Amino acid sequence: MTPSDDPIADYLDQAAILLNLPIRPEHYAEVLAAFRxxxxxxxxVTEFALPEHTEAAPRYTP
Amino acid sequence: xxLHELSATAxxxxxxxKEVSAGxxxxxxxxxxxxxxxxxxxxxxxxxxxxxxEAAAVDRKIxxxxxxxxxxxxxxxxxxxxxVTGLATLAGAKIEREAxxxxxxxxxxxxxxxxxxxxxxxxxMDEYAYGFVTENAHDGVTHNPHDLARIAxxxxxxxxxxxxxGLAALTLGSDTNGSIRLPAGLCGIFGxxxxxxxxxxxxxxxxxxxxxxxxxxxxxxxxxxxxxxLLQDSDRAMPALTQRIDGARVAVxxxxxxxxxxxxxxxxxxxxxKGLGSMAKAILPEARRxxxxxxxxxxxxxxxxxxxxxxxxxxxxxxxxxxRLIAGALQPAETIYQAQRFRxxxxxxxxxxxxxxxxxxxxxxxxVAPLIGQKTFELDGQTMPLRPNLGIYTQPISFIGLPVVxxxxxxxxxxxxxxxIAPAGRESLALAAAWQLERDGVVAAPxxxxxx
Numbered sequence: 001m002t003p004s005d006d007p008i009a010d011y012l013d014q015a016a017i018l019l020n021l022p023i024r025p026e027h028y029a030e031v032l033a034a035f036r037x038x039x040x041x042x043x044x045v046t047e048f049a050l051p052e053h054t055e056a057a058p059r060y061t062p
Numbered sequence: 063x064x065l066h067e068l069s070a071t072a073x074x075x076x077x078x079x080k081e082v083s084a085g086x087x088x089x090x091x092x093x094x095x096x097x098x099x100x101x102x103x104x105x106x107x108x109x110x111x112x113x114x115x116e117a118a119a120v121d122r123k124i125x126x127x128x129x130x131x132x133x134x135x136x137x138x139x140x141x142x143x144x145x146v147t148g149l150a151t152l153a154g155a156k157i158e159r160e161a162x163x164x165x166x167x168x169x170x171x172x173x174x175x176x177x178x179x180x181x182x183x184x185x186x187m188d189e190y191a192y193g194f195v196t197e198n199a200h201d202g203v204t205h206n207p208h209d210l211a212r213i214a215x216x217x218x219x220x221x222x223x224x225x226x227x228g229l230a231a232l233t234l235g236s237d238t239n240g241s242i243r244l245p246a247g248l249c250g251i252f253g254x255x256x257x258x259x260x261x262x263x264x265x266x267x268x269x270x271x272x273x274x275x276x277x278x279x280x281x282x283x284x285x286x287x288x289x290x291x292l293l294q295d296s297d298r299a300m301p302a303l304t305q306r307i308d309g310a311r312v313a314v315x316x317x318x319x320x321x322x323x324x325x326x327x328x329x330x331x332x333x334x335x336k337g338l339g340s341m342a343k344a345i346l347p348e349a350r351r352x353x354x355x356x357x358x359x360x361x362x363x364x365x366x367x368x369x370x371x372x373x374x375x376x377x378x379x380x381x382x383x384x385x386r387l388i389a390g391a392l393q394p395a396e397t398i399y400q401a402q403r404f405r406x407x408x409x410x411x412x413x414x415x416x417x418x419x420x421x422x423x424x425x426x427x428x429x430v431a432p433l434i435g436q437k438t439f440e441l442d443g444q445t446m447p448l449r450p451n452l453g454i455y456t457q458p459i460s461f462i463g464l465p466v467v468x469x470x471x472x473x474x475x476x477x478x479x480x481x482x483i484a485p486a487g488r489e490s491l492a493l494a495a496a497w498q499l500e501r502d503g504v505v506a507a508p509x510x511x512x513x514x
């Protein structure tokens with residue numbers, strides 16, 4: 001593929017193919033808008049430098 | 063006082079004392095529903111025939127001198143994501159209308175009916191619990207009993223509005239990101255979100271396994287406590303409602319939990335703090351990131367849960383839900399992994415804060431109930447989208463599973479909810495604080511009388 005000037009849209013398009021979750025044309029604009037909101041929130045999380053020994057919060061208990 | 067104005071505890075006491083029959087209580091509530099629900103739109107299913115059978119059984123037991131439970135004759139209802147025998151468990155979704163009727167009640171519903179409660183029906187919600195407004199594309203909008211032009215909040219909007227309007231004395235709902243606390247606050251009633259994992263979720267439709275909680279709505283703290291004690295076996299709250307908590311160290315959360323709040327919301331928090339004898343302030347660090355992490359995990363787990371239907375029949379989803387679920391399911395693993403790591407870090411920060419304080423206070427919402435259909439609101443001087451931002455003060459707390467009682471400040475204007483947040487496992491302390499505030503007249507949940 002040729003990258004566009006919108007990496008978020010590029011990611012969404014490829015993820016939809018790879019994860020087999022096609023986005024119908026009539027739903028595309030609203031899904032992209034929702035994904036942009038999620039990316040902005042994700043950056044708020046991932047920009048924070050956690051101590052390296054911090055584990056994920058698992059719930060599984062055998 | 064009219065029967066629909068009585069608390070669950072008062073109804074059960076009156077029924078047990080033979081001052082009124084369970085049948086009389088049921089008829090009064092059915093009459094209330096017939097008059098008000100066309101305007102409020104709380105109920106998606108009515109189970110009045112079943113309710114009549116249950117009420118008659120209570121009355122028969124009392125006539126025979128048999129022991130009845132602590133909810134004898136109390137009319138209840140449940141969010142429509144709870145299994146109810148003979149009904150499809152809708153979870154607010156068109157798709158689930160095709161589901162087979164539930165073969166049994168959800169176990170926690172069964173606990174309430176075993177205690178003598180009488181089930182009136184199932185209640186409206188945001189589709190798949192993914193929302194804060196209960197403006198459901200399939201079942202319509204649930205209106206706020208204090209002002210029919212305003213939302214009841216969500217996602218357990220039907221559960222909150224039914225209690226606020228006197229259609230039921232007690233209801234059950236779920237809270238993933240604020241769906242008990244937020245509608246309780248907007249509708250001016252009490253709501254309890256217990257500690258994560260405290261109450262069995264069997265027989266309820268999931269949304270986000272990492273954060274889903276179940277809990278009760280009521281018009282008194284005692285009703286919340288009696289329901290809580292019935293809904294689980296590992297804790298008892300009723301004994302805590304006998305003594306004041308004057309020695310408790312209470313603090314108002316600053317920083318994120320003041321950001322963008324309307325002055326009247328901060329005034330409500332201050333009134334509750336004053337009622338608990340505290341002027342202290344505290345900061346729960348990085349709550350903004352906790353909210354963001356909860357936001358991403360919710361979209362991811364919800365999207366993955368519904369992926370099969372999103373692949374094959376996206377047109378059947380509520381337009382307000384669909385794009386967020388699709389986008390959520392397609393997030394990179396990095397986001398979810400780092401969000402779950404952050405969850406551990408943030409929970410540790412909260413534990414440190416609870417070494418200094420016993421209870422923390424925060425608004426349930428940034429504002430009073432918005433108008434139905436309202437798309438934006440003013441947050442810290444900026445115009446922001448309403449739907450994703452109503453839960454900014456509730457999401458960081460459910461993210462780490464802390465127990466919260468939402469108490470209603472209802473004097474003089476539209477209701478304002480205040481979260482009383484306790485350390486994990488300390489529901490009783492939050493309930494005791496709410497009970498003290500209620501007894502002192504700081505908080506109250508009078509039945510709303512909608513203008514039809």
